[in-house]
Amino acid sequence: MKQKVTLKQIANELDVSIGTVSKALRNSKEISEDTRQKVQAFAKLYNYRPNNIALSLKNRKTKTIGIIIPEIVHNFFSKVIRGIELVANKKGYNVIVGLSNESFSKEVINMEMLANGSIDGFILSTSKQTMLNQDYHHFTESINQGMPIVMFDRVISEIPCDKVIVDDFEGAKKAVEQLIAKGCGKIALITTKDYVSVGKLRTQGYLSALDSHKIEAAASLILKISEEYDSEDQLEGLESEIENLFKDNPDIDGVFAVNELYALSAMKVARKLNKTIPEDIQFIGFTDGMLAKHATPSLSTVSQHAQQMGEKSAELLIHRLEHEEEEESYQTVIIETELILRNSTQ
Amino acid sequence: MKQKVTLKQIANELDVSIGTVSKALRNSKEISEDTRQKVQAFAKLYNYRPNNIALSLKNRKTKTIGIIIPEIVHNFFSKVIRGIELVANKKGYNVIVGLSNESFSKEVINMEMLANGSIDGFILSTSKQTMLNQDYHHFTESINQGMPIVMFDRVISEIPCDKVIVDDFEGAKKAVEQLIAKGCGKIALITTKDYVSVGKLRTQGYLSALDSHKIEAAASLILKISEEYDSEDQLEGLESEIENLFKDNPDIDGVFAVNELYALSAMKVARKLNKTIPEDIQFIGFTDGMLAKHATPSLSTVSQHAQQMGEKSAELLIHRLEHEEEEESYQTVIIETELILRNSTQ
DNA sequence: TTGTACGCGTTATCAA
DNA sequence: TTGATAACGCGTACAA
Numbered sequence: 001m002k003q004k005v006t007l008k009q010i011a012n013e014l015d016v017s018i019g020t021v022s023k024a025l026r027n028s029k030e031i032s033e034d035t036r037q038k039v040q041a042f043a044k045l046y047n048y049r050p051n052n053i054a055l056s057l058k059n060r061k062t063k064t065i066g067i068i069i070p071e072i073v074h075n076f077f078s079k080v081i082r083g084i085e086l087v088a089n090k091k092g093y094n095v096i097v098g099l100s101n102e103s104f105s106k107e108v109i110n111m112e113m114l115a116n117g118s119i120d121g122f123i124l125s126t127s128k129q130t131m132l133n134q135d136y137h138h139f140t141e142s143i144n145q146g147m148p149i150v151m152f153d154r155v156i157s158e159i160p161c162d163k164v165i166v167d168d169f170e171g172a173k174k175a176v177e178q179l180i181a182k183g184c185g186k187i188a189l190i191t192t193k194d195y196v197s198v199g200k201l202r203t204q205g206y207l208s209a210l211d212s213h214k215i216e217a218a219a220s221l222i223l224k225i226s227e228e229y230d231s232e233d234q235l236e237g238l239e240s241e242i243e244n245l246f247k248d249n250p251d252i253d254g255v256f257a258v259n260e261l262y263a264l265s266a267m268k269v270a271r272k273l274n275k276t277i278p279e280d281i282q283f284i285g286f287t288d289g290m291l292a293k294h295a296t297p298s299l300s301t302v303s304q305h306a307q308q309m310g311e312k313s314a315e316l317l318i319h320r321l322e323h324e325e326e327e328e329s330y331q332t333v334i335i336e337t338e339l340i341l342r343n344s345t346q
Numbered sequence: 347m348k349q350k351v352t353l354k355q356i357a358n359e360l361d362v363s364i365g366t367v368s369k370a371l372r373n374s375k376e377i378s379e380d381t382r383q384k385v386q387a388f389a390k391l392y393n394y395r396p397n398n399i400a401l402s403l404k405n406r407k408t409k410t411i412g413i414i415i416p417e418i419v420h421n422f423f424s425k426v427i428r429g430i431e432l433v434a435n436k437k438g439y440n441v442i443v444g445l446s447n448e449s450f451s452k453e454v455i456n457m458e459m460l461a462n463g464s465i466d467g468f469i470l471s472t473s474k475q476t477m478l479n480q481d482y483h484h485f486t487e488s489i490n491q492g493m494p495i496v497m498f499d500r501v502i503s504e505i506p507c508d509k510v511i512v513d514d515f516e517g518a519k520k521a522v523e524q525l526i527a528k529g530c531g532k533i534a535l536i537t538t539k540d541y542v543s544v545g546k547l548r549t550q551g552y553l554s555a556l557d558s559h560k561i562e563a564a565a566s567l568i569l570k571i572s573e574e575y576d577s578e579d580q581l582e583g584l585e586s587e588i589e590n591l592f593k594d595n596p597d598i599d600g601v602f603a604v605n606e607l608y609a610l611s612a613m614k615v616a617r618k619l620n621k622t623i624p625e626d627i628q629f630i631g632f633t634d635g636m637l638a639k640h641a642t643p644s645l646s647t648v649s650q651h652a653q654q655m656g657e658k659s660a661e662l663l664i665h666r667l668e669h670e671e672e673e674e675s676y677q678t679v680i681i682e683t684e685l686i687l688r689n690s691t692q
Numbered sequence: 693t694t695g696t697a698c699g700c701g702t703t704a705t706c707a708a
Numbered sequence: 709t710t711g712a713t714a715a716c717g718c719g720t721a722c723a724a
Contacts, residue, residue, distance in 0.1 A: 004462075004491050006717060017695045022719060032693055047487075051463040053402045054717035057700045062399065064442070064464075072428050078419045085418070085445050089456075094464065096410070096442045099431050110435075117350075117397040117701085118410075118440065141393075145350050232636070264640055290578070294610055296642035352701060363711045368703060378709055400701035403716050463717085 005046040014042060056117075064094045065317060066119035068110055070102045070127045070154075075260075075289040076306045077125070080152065083310020084123055091318050093120075102227075104129040108138045120321050121148040123313045126156060128227055132195045150317045152309050154197055155332075162316040163332040164309050168198050168286075171302040171337030172205025175284040176256050178300075178339060180213050182346045184254030184282055188221045188245060190262040202258045202286055220249060225262060235265060242269045253281055260287035263299055267344065283344040297343035305335050351392040360388060402463075410440045411663060412465035414456055416448045416473045416500075421606075421635040422652045423471070426498065429656020430469055437664050439466075448573075450475040454484045466667050467494040469659045472502060474573055478541045496663045498655050500543055501678075508662040509678040510655050514544050514632075517648040517683030518551025521630040522602050524646075524685060526559050528692045530600030530628055534567045534591060536608040548604045548632055566595060571608060581611060588615045599627055606633035609645055613690065629690040643689035651681050 007025075011018045016035060024031045024039035025048070031039075042048075056062040065088050069077045081097065088095050096119060098110035107127045114122070122142060130136070131154065139159045142149055152164040179187050189206045192199030203222070210217050223245045229238040242265055246252060255270075257263035263285025267277060275281050277297055285292060285299050288306040292299035312333050320328070353371075357364045362381060370377045370385035371394070377385075388394075402408045411434055415423045427443065434441050442465060444456035453473045460468075468488060476482070477500065485505045488495055498510040525533050535552045538545030549568070556563050569591045575584040588611055592598060601616075603609035609631025613623060621627050623643055631638060631645050634652040638645035658679050666674070 002490060007719095008717075018718085019696070019720080020694055023694090026719080028720095030693065035693085049458070049462040050719095051717050053399060053408065053463040054700090055719085056399045057397075057403050057702095057716090058718055060700070072431070073421060073424045075419060078424045081443070082418050082445065085443065089444075094442050094444070094459065096440050097427070097431065098435075098440070099428065112395070113440065116395040117399040144348060232639070290637060291640050293578070294637050294641065353703095354701075364701090365703085365712075366710055368701095369710090372703085376709065381709085396703095397701050400716090401703085403700090403718095404702050404704095406716070 002046070004051070005043075005048050006051070007048075010039065010042055010046070010048060014039060061321075062118060062120050063092055064096055064119045065314065066096050066098065066111075066114040066122045066124075068098045068100055068107060068114075068122060068124035070100050070125060072097070072099055076153075076287070076304065079288060079306035080125075080310035080313070083307035083312075084314040085310075086307075087311045087314035087318070091314075093314075093318065100127040100130075102127045102129055104133050104135065111138050111142060115142055115145070115147055119147075121150070121317045123150045123152065123310075123317055125152050126154040126197075128196060131156075131197065148317060148320045150313045150320075152313045153304075156197075160330055162313075162320065162330050164313045164316065164335065165198075165332065166304045166309070166335045166337050168201035168337075169205040169208070171286060171304075171339075172202035172256065172258070173209040174205075174337070174339055175286070175302045176206050176209035176254075177213070178341070178345065179254040179256065179282055179284060180209065180215070182254075182278075182282060185215065186221065186249070186252050187215075187254035187256060188223065188249065188252045190223045190225065190242065190245075190255065190257040190266055192258060193224050193226060199258050206256055221245075221252070230261065232261075238262070238265050239269050242266050243273070246270065246273055246275075255281060255283045257283070257285045260285050260289040260291050260299070260301075263287065263301075263344075264291055264295055267295065267297075267299065278344055278346045282346060284339075292340075292342070295344075300342045300345040301340045303338045303340050305338065309335050348392070350397070351389075351394050352397070353394075356385065356388055356392070356394060360385060407667075408464060408466050409438055410442055410465045411660065412442050412444065412457075412460040412468045412470075414444045414446055414453060414460075414468060414470035416446050416471060418443070418445055422499075422633070422650065425634060425652035426471075426656035426659070429653035429658075430660040431656075432653075433657045433660035433664070437660075439660075439664065446473040446476075448473045448475055450479050450481065457484050457488060461488055461491070461493055465493075467496070467663045469496045469498065469656075469663055471498050472500040472543075474542060477502075477543065494663060494666050496659045496666075498659045499650075502543075506676055508659075508666065508676050510659045510662065510681065511544075511678065512650045512655070512681045512683050514547035514683075515551040515554070517632065517650075517685075518548035518602065518604070519555040520551075520683070520685055521632070521648045522552050522555035522600075523559070524687070524691065525600040525602065525628055525630060526555065526561070528600075528624075528628060531561065532567065532595065532598050533561075533600035533602060534569065534595065534598045534612075536569045536571065536588065536591075536601065536603040536612055538604060539570050539572060545604050552602055567591075567598070576607065578607075584608070584611050585615050588612050589619070592616065592619055592621075601627060601629045603629070603631045606631050606635040606637050606645070606647075609633065609647075609690075610637055610641055613641065613643075613645065624690055624692045628692060630685075638686075638688070641690075646688045646691040647686045649684045649686050651684065655681050
């Protein structure tokens with residue numbers, strides 16, 4: 001086992017000083033052609049690579065980005081990571097991933113663990129519990145300590161940092177307007193509780209679409225799912241809530257859901273109630289997931305361009321890291337959504 | 347902006363030496379109660395945290411695990427990451443993620459980038475191109491340099507390291523035997539090319555099941571999909587290959603597919619050809635994905651317990667990292683598969 | 693042209 | 709009880 005070789009070892013072997021070796025390897029012209037060749041040959045032979053940790057300590061830069069997300073087994077988030085990794089890698093950065101699992105304390109712990117020198121900056125999407133608590137001290141602290149943050153998707157407007165979001169409002173509005181254009185008059189909304197920022201914005205988009213088409217919004221048509229039913233093994237609870245919605249409002253002819261799971265569950269319930277899709281009811285879901293395409297019928301969606309969000313987030317963060325002195329003002333980048341029509345709409 | 351505070355700064359402020367501060371904070375009883383209190387109070391006030399990078403350099407341990415996987419937008423891999431992260435976090439480790447995107451060179455570059463001191467060990471699943479090339483020098487080098495590797499799922503048997511796999515052979519055999527038990531006599535196999543280790547093993551399981559039930563295997567019933575059709579936007583190619591299979595063998599009454607995409611595509615083609623599922627044809631797919639449950643009809647699967655694989659991988663690696671001196675022999679842990687019966691089988 | 697010394701932040705050993 | 713020093717691996721300013 002040949003351990004990693006260091007400058008010191010090379011220096012010893014070659015009977016020169018560490019400094020000489022270092023310079024020779026960086027092609028400094030202080031060094032004679034002769035020793036340079038000798039050192040480089042030796043270094044190559046022993047496959048010398050500078051130690052990242054030593055460099056990080058010296059440069060006070062780790063070239064590593066910390067990602068904190070609520071969940072990784074989720075198409076949206078894994079696509080964002082892919083986008084981040086793509087850009088980061090291209091620019092010589094690594095990514096370190098922490099999962100909050102939607103928990104405030106895990107989010108805080110994870111951030112503290114990374115903030116002590118392990119990374120240069122954060123890219124994160126807030127956990128639900130954090131949004132509910134409205135306790136953002138860990139974000140402010142990080143920023144105050146000079147560790148920049150980029151928030152994506154689930155962002156906190158009060159926090160001064162770069163942000164990447166989709167036009168949740170417009171995306172939802174477009175979707176509902178599509179339903180209206182295709183003849184729906186009684187459109188239900190299946191959404192999250194209001195403390196989830198994106199859920200709230202999408203709800204507003206829904207209301208706005210109805211309003212601008214002079215359709216009266218009815219509270220009975222809006223179903224706000226509580227968080228506990230979001231898990232894959234709590235589908236029954238979710239479905240029974242939706243079933244009640246349909247039974248209380250048998251004349252629903254359109255459904256807009258703020259995520260994939262809600263949309264698919266709604267389609268499932270509708271089928272169970274012997275409704276034909278899209279003839280009796282049409283569906284659109286807000287999602288970037290895989291299920292939509294493979295559902296029966298395939299689900300029309302508002303796509304969020306998750307990978308693009310990741311790429312943009314990484315660009316923003318890296319730009320800020322590499323232009324620290326310039327103290328540019330924070331920006332919020334809005335990624336366009338895209339309406340993808342499939343067979344759940346006419 | 348109050349920057350991160352260091353031992354040196356505390357020492358200066360308090361007019362004591364760095365060493366004293368360090369000891370006081372670690373509750374060394376060399377230090378007088380008095381100064382200890384003073385230092386700790388100050389440290390708490392300024393929220394002192396030791397710098398991870400400095401610790402890493404000193405201890406020659408980063409407490410970070412490098413994960414290299416072919417793809418992250420994939421339920422199996424993201425579940426594995428979740429499992430790794432869970433165990434790693436619990437033991438005070440971070441995880442850094444690199445994506446090979448199924449490419450040999452990206453795998454090598456990513457590993458080299460991390461191997462220079464950034465991490466203590468690797469958990470990885472080989473890219474397809476690496477398996478095809480059969481060039482494993484980057485793995486051997488890493489191991490030779492004292493950087494341990496744990497391979498999962500797509501493992502290389504020649505490489506001396508810990509491994510975590512599912513019983514691909516047995517899992518496939520169980521699945522096919524289930525089809526046989528439910529009356530299938532002409533069972534097709536949709537698999538990968540042979541260089542993908544898991545595909546090959548699952549193929550062997552299929553053959554073994556047929557053999558032990560005296561069913562003759564027919565080459566015409568085995569479809570080996572080439573890699574280029576694995577992408578979500580190459581579904582047409584995949585589907586047309588499957589369609590040919592069905593048309594050439596109209597009496598197929600069972601299908602075993604080595605992954606979710608193949609299984610779902612096969613079901614789709616079958617429906618298109620007006621076959622009823624599961625009356626005319628039954629399907630089982632090898633997968634841990636989300637699509638199976640939501641498919642119509644829902645797909646029976648051989649589950650791989652991806653998260654458990656991740657957890658076990660992390661345990662193996664961390665154990666080895668923390669018991670380096672003991673030089674334990676390498677082990678291969680086999681995670682049991684589980685047959686989950688849904689509506690695509692009778 | 694080469695070598696020395698310092699500093700990045702920490703801990704540990706040894707001297708005061 | 710406290711302080712000074714070395715070491716982890718590197719790059720670089722400055723001295724030789």
